[in-house]
Amino acid sequence: MSETKPTQASGESGSPDSESMPREEQFVDFLARQGLKLTRQRRAVVNEIFSDAGHFEAEELVERLKGHRTRVSRATVYRTLELLRECRLVEKLDFGTQRSYYEHVSPSEHHDHLICIRCGNVIEFHNEALETLQKEICGNFGFQESYHSLRIFGHCSKCAQTIH
Amino acid sequence: MSETKPTQASGESGSPDSESMPREEQFVDFLARQGLKLTRQRRAVVNEIFSDAGHFEAEELVERLKGHRTRVSRATVYRTLELLRECRLVEKLDFGTQRSYYEHVSPSEHHDHLICIRCGNVIEFHNEALETLQKEICGNFGFQESYHSLRIFGHCSKCAQTIH
DNA sequence: TTCGGTGCAAACTCTTTGCACGACG
DNA sequence: CGTCGTGCAAAGAGTTTGCACCGAA
Numbered sequence: 001m002s003e004t005k006p007t008q009a010s011g012e013s014g015s016p017d018s019e020s021m022p023r024e025e026q027f028v029d030f031l032a033r034q035g036l037k038l039t040r041q042r043r044a045v046v047n048e049i050f051s052d053a054g055h056f057e058a059e060e061l062v063e064r065l066k067g068h069r070t071r072v073s074r075a076t077v078y079r080t081l082e083l084l085r086e087c088r089l090v091e092k093l094d095f096g097t098q099r100s101y102y103e104h105v106s107p108s109e110h111h112d113h114l115i116c117i118r119c120g121n122v123i124e125f126h127n128e129a130l131e132t133l134q135k136e137i138c139g140n141f142g143f144q145e146s147y148h149s150l151r152i153f154g155h156c157s158k159c160a161q162t163i164h
Numbered sequence: 165m166s167e168t169k170p171t172q173a174s175g176e177s178g179s180p181d182s183e184s185m186p187r188e189e190q191f192v193d194f195l196a197r198q199g200l201k202l203t204r205q206r207r208a209v210v211n212e213i214f215s216d217a218g219h220f221e222a223e224e225l226v227e228r229l230k231g232h233r234t235r236v237s238r239a240t241v242y243r244t245l246e247l248l249r250e251c252r253l254v255e256k257l258d259f260g261t262q263r264s265y266y267e268h269v270s271p272s273e274h275h276d277h278l279i280c281i282r283c284g285n286v287i288e289f290h291n292e293a294l295e296t297l298q299k300e301i302c303g304n305f306g307f308q309e310s311y312h313s314l315r316i317f318g319h320c321s322k323c324a325q326t327i328h
Numbered sequence: 329t330t331c332g333g334t335g336c337a338a339a340c341t342c343t344t345t346g347c348a349c350g351a352c353g
Numbered sequence: 354c355g356t357c358g359t360g361c362a363a364a365g366a367g368t369t370t371g372c373a374c375c376g377a378a
Binding site: 004045047094115116123125127129130133134136137138140141142144145146147148149150151152153154155156157160 | 293312315319
Binding site for chain 4: 346
């Protein structure tokens, strides 16, 4: 038996500042190390991303940022997402649609996805046995894993009932 | 210990007709059931895809088809790929580049991917324990799996040695 | 003051689509 | 023969980029 726990970030509205601070600091460090600048726009993007624990698409982020004091152009959003990817604070996903999905990464809390192909709902989960097994497989091939992505597509419990 | 076996289709040049026939028949059936026509172009696309056991991108397929007697336009390639996806003979993958990758599906031989982020090489593998564990996880969530995709990104044995 | 950053709009890439002609069933 | 399919070229969608001005360090 495997101990699988959902890691889904469900409906929050509080201010997870204590959570998001270390991430912004990581980004600041990264920028400093690369001789890059911490601009108002970059700060806005990072704050917006880490103020919510879900997945998002580039366009959605552009929209969300319209609520900010600092205006951030679409180009800057894409450019910043690329930087965040470089310093591994953000990952690019693919759920089968044409647009890219992103999600922020918490180094310690990796998770995989169950994606409902009917209602589009995404369930996150984490399973240690699965992680272990994957490491073992990589070992067999002398493959040095950097990261992985497991997406299981199908019908969630609600939708499965409606199919008959 | 898990029995993991590579399923990589490495360097073939023979004529796998006996293998590809049943697939074309499946497609013919599908077309017939839907009241669709089996055109020269569709046949060319299917033959080309199943004459090789690798992954391919749409553009690459367009190129490969230029060697055929029958000319097939880019539009038709995309349209046929969509049909092949509908009848589950082809799957669309995403290896992190902007273009889509496709691969043909053999219902009985599912596999996952190790993708080298340095040289781009893709290793296919299959591991029963992994499959079992995933089914178990789905069960925990009352999730009804249709298909899944596991991609492990990192460095292949060759590239890992060159890093130091 | 000095580079790197930003916004804008145009460019790009991959994919989809409207239309008139062509060919499978 | 009647549709469905095809090729073409143009349109879309998402993302990237060149350039001149702007601002963090």
